[in-house]
Amino acid sequence: MTSVVDPDLRLAPDFGPASHLTCRECSATFELGAAYACAECFGPLEVSYRFTDVSRARIEAGPPSLWRYSCLLPVASYAADEPNLHPGLTRLVRADSLARALGMTGTLWVKDESANPTHSFKDRVVAVAQSAARRLGLTTLSCASTGNLAHAVAAAAARGGQRSVVVIPADLEAGKVVATASYGGQLLAVEGTYDDVNRLCSELIGDPLTDDWGFVNVNLRPYYAEGSKTLGYEIAEQLGWRLPSQVVIPVASGALLTKVDKGWRELVELGLVADSPYRVFGAQASGCSPVAQAFDAGADVVRPVRPDTIAKSLAIGNPADGPYALDAVRRTGGAVAAVSDEEIVEGIRLLAETEGIFAETAGGVTVATLRRLIADGRLDPAAETVVCNTGDGLKTLEAVSPAVGPTATIRPQVAEVVAALGRAQSGGTA
Numbered sequence: 001m002t003s004v005v006d007p008d009l010r011l012a013p014d015f016g017p018a019s020h021l022t023c024r025e026c027s028a029t030f031e032l033g034a035a036y037a038c039a040e041c042f043g044p045l046e047v048s049y050r051f052t053d054v055s056r057a058r059i060e061a062g063p064p065s066l067w068r069y070s071c072l073l074p075v076a077s078y079a080a081d082e083p084n085l086h087p088g089l090t091r092l093v094r095a096d097s098l099a100r101a102l103g104m105t106g107t108l109w110v111k112d113e114s115a116n117p118t119h120s121f122k123d124r125v126v127a128v129a130q131s132a133a134r135r136l137g138l139t140t141l142s143c144a145s146t147g148n149l150a151h152a153v154a155a156a157a158a159r160g161g162q163r164s165v166v167v168i169p170a171d172l173e174a175g176k177v178v179a180t181a182s183y184g185g186q187l188l189a190v191e192g193t194y195d196d197v198n199r200l201c202s203e204l205i206g207d208p209l210t211d212d213w214g215f216v217n218v219n220l221r222p223y224y225a226e227g228s229k230t231l232g233y234e235i236a237e238q239l240g241w242r243l244p245s246q247v248v249i250p251v252a253s254g255a256l257l258t259k260v261d262k263g264w265r266e267l268v269e270l271g272l273v274a275d276s277p278y279r280v281f282g283a284q285a286s287g288c289s290p291v292a293q294a295f296d297a298g299a300d301v302v303r304p305v306r307p308d309t310i311a312k313s314l315a316i317g318n319p320a321d322g323p324y325a326l327d328a329v330r331r332t333g334g335a336v337a338a339v340s341d342e343e344i345v346e347g348i349r350l351l352a353e354t355e356g357i358f359a360e361t362a363g364g365v366t367v368a369t370l371r372r373l374i375a376d377g378r379l380d381p382a383a384e385t386v387v388c389n390t391g392d393g394l395k396t397l398e399a400v401s402p403a404v405g406p407t408a409t410i411r412p413q414v415a416e417v418v419a420a421l422g423r424a425q426s427g428g429t430a
């Protein structure tokens with residue numbers, strides 16, 4: 001095993017069941033540390049484990065948050081007790097009305113991540129990265145973000161008594177910018193795309209200024225990405241320890257998709273769920289669909305694009321996990337598809353009108369993609385399906401505000417209510 005970490009860092013870390021980092025390209029192994037690129041081939045590193053003492057009973061007896069899965073994560077057993085936002089264990093909603101509207105006969109579920117502490121699934125990845133930062137003595141939490149991660153990092157750092165420096169493209173939705181700025185950390189808005197922001201953060205890592213910074217999705221990426229497995233674990237546990245036949249997941253970097261798949265394979269290997277076939281589907285906006293384009297072209301290489309979509313949370317033109325998302329989708333017999341901005345707004349409204357769940361644009365992308373996949377005959381409408389709503393619609397009001405509004409604006413008089421509701425004054429009954 002090669003060491004690419006500072007020798008001082010080797011003394012402290014306790015990463016629970018995590019044993020080492022493995023290169024996803026050449027399989028070289030490295031000691032656990034703040035390393036994210038392979039010293040041999042520059043491929044991305046991910047966490048490998050030596051699991052012990054994992055059982056359904058142990059998990060079920062754990063806290064009502066993602067920390068119930070600590071025995072499957074690169075975290076110390078005491079991570080749950082350190083100041084953090086305790087995300088996870090969000091609802092899995094049986095969505096019969098949405099299924100009917102989509103012509104589905106199989107059971108449909110919505111995994112609704114909007115109830116996380118900062119209203120997106122990003123609280124999961126940040127919780128695991130924050131724990132890793134503590135193990136590695138990195139005292140400033142930082143990130144390159146399309147908005148939700150910014151919100152999650154600023155809030156987690158505030159709760160954890162840490163400094164935060166968050167970097168975003170300047171054109172994000174007001175809800176995400178204002179919320180992030182409220183936690184009191186540094187918020188740097190960059191004139192450029194997310195990919196420019198990501199490159200800037202990668203360059204900053206070499207600067208002495210950032211010696212004690214943990215960029216959650218750059219130098220802490222192996223740990224951060226593992227947090228996404230918990231969304232998959234929860235779906236399995238909430239279904240009574242079994243896997244659904246199909247899942248639809250929004251794709252930006254592609255890490256959520258690849259890690260739900262990794263989490264499910266772990267559950268099968270550990271005997272926690274039966275080995276049943278499942279198909280993984282990816283959802284993108286056509287204004288930023290590099291993975292869907294590669295899927296359609298039958299390519300292994302994901303060619304970067306310049307994003308132009310209302311789905312800003314998914315606007316990553318050069319997705320780090322793109323090729324691995326393609327692998328997972330192809331291996332399981334799924335697909336990646338993309339939908340227009342108009343379809344995204346329709347997707348948001350459809351989910352709201354049928355299930356009472358107000359999604360941000362990423363959720364609109366996912367619901368609209370589900371509809372598209374059914375129409376194209378690529379997803380089986382008779383099979384049990386989970387669709388992921390990964391964020392709250394209150395963060396992206398501008399996406400839907402041109403399309404919705406009050407039924408009428410009236411004076412406070414009963415007659416005006418009756419008139420507005422289109423009833424004759426004499427005949428109007430409740």
Ligand SMILES: Cc1ncc(COP(=O)(O)O)c(C=O)c1O
Nearest residue numbers: 148252253254255256313390391
């Ligand atoms: C709400 C939401 N859903 C999905 C994603 C996609 O996550 P990933 O980058 O892991 O593909 C993001 C990424 O920022 C997001 O903010």
